[in-house]
Amino acid sequence: MDNSLWVKMHGRTTHFPIALVMASTLFDLAGFLVPANPEKFHGFRAAAFYTLMLGAVGSVGAVLSGLVISHGEIWGHSNLAHHHIFLWPAFGLLLALAVWRLVVGKHPSQRAFKIYLAASVVTCGLMGAAGYWGGELLLNS
Amino acid sequence: MQIETKATVLASVASVCVLAMTFGLSPLLRSTETADSSREPRTDPGPVVRALISDRGPAQGQKLFDRNCAHCHGNDARGDEGPSLYSLALSDARIAKRIREGVKGEMPRFGSKFNDADIEALIAFLRSLKD
16 A cells, blocks of 8 residues: 555544543543532543543554554654654553453442543543654654 | 452553554564565655654665765765765755755766655765764
């Protein structure tokens, strides 16, 4: 396949997981802030669950298309290395969060969910930073 | 064991496995690229790929230098028939222009031989030459 097509595909597939994971974290935070209203609470938790799952699935496509355009380079130099420093921990954490949530189901303990939420915020930060350096790779080259 | 602890262990294992699979996939992509590059004509691959190639520039640039420039500028780029290329004071744009258009009576033009990615790789190599 033409390499420029993979470049376009990577550009399109990366933004969905970033947006979905950030939305998932925001839904969880919102659910955390309104526990007194059970209906809203469960609504936010469900929305956060499904956006996280979609984000995790989408991230696999984003990573694969990225590997194709970098010709299998998993580290690199300068902007590509900066991109990867944030990308690999973000990808690992995102998958771990998705699996954790799938296994735990709807009723994690309050303490465990706080730790999950903290990890989720860290993942968002890492994904944002990876996206920033990905943009630098595209625009400042 | 609590369900959260089980889930954490499972999540860690799954995450490490997927990352290992991803990293294991990268050598396959490299070998595919090598096979493809011998068949396909050279085209401009776009800004991201150019940047990625540029990232690997010094090594790629050195190969191009050895094949095309060393016989005038010396194997070590310290000058022979042509000048030394160490610590060049020219901007990247000026170097690229000289490579493309040459210097009348002194240096041949390489504009039809090198694409943009090649020239970027060569510049990256030249920038790595410092006294």
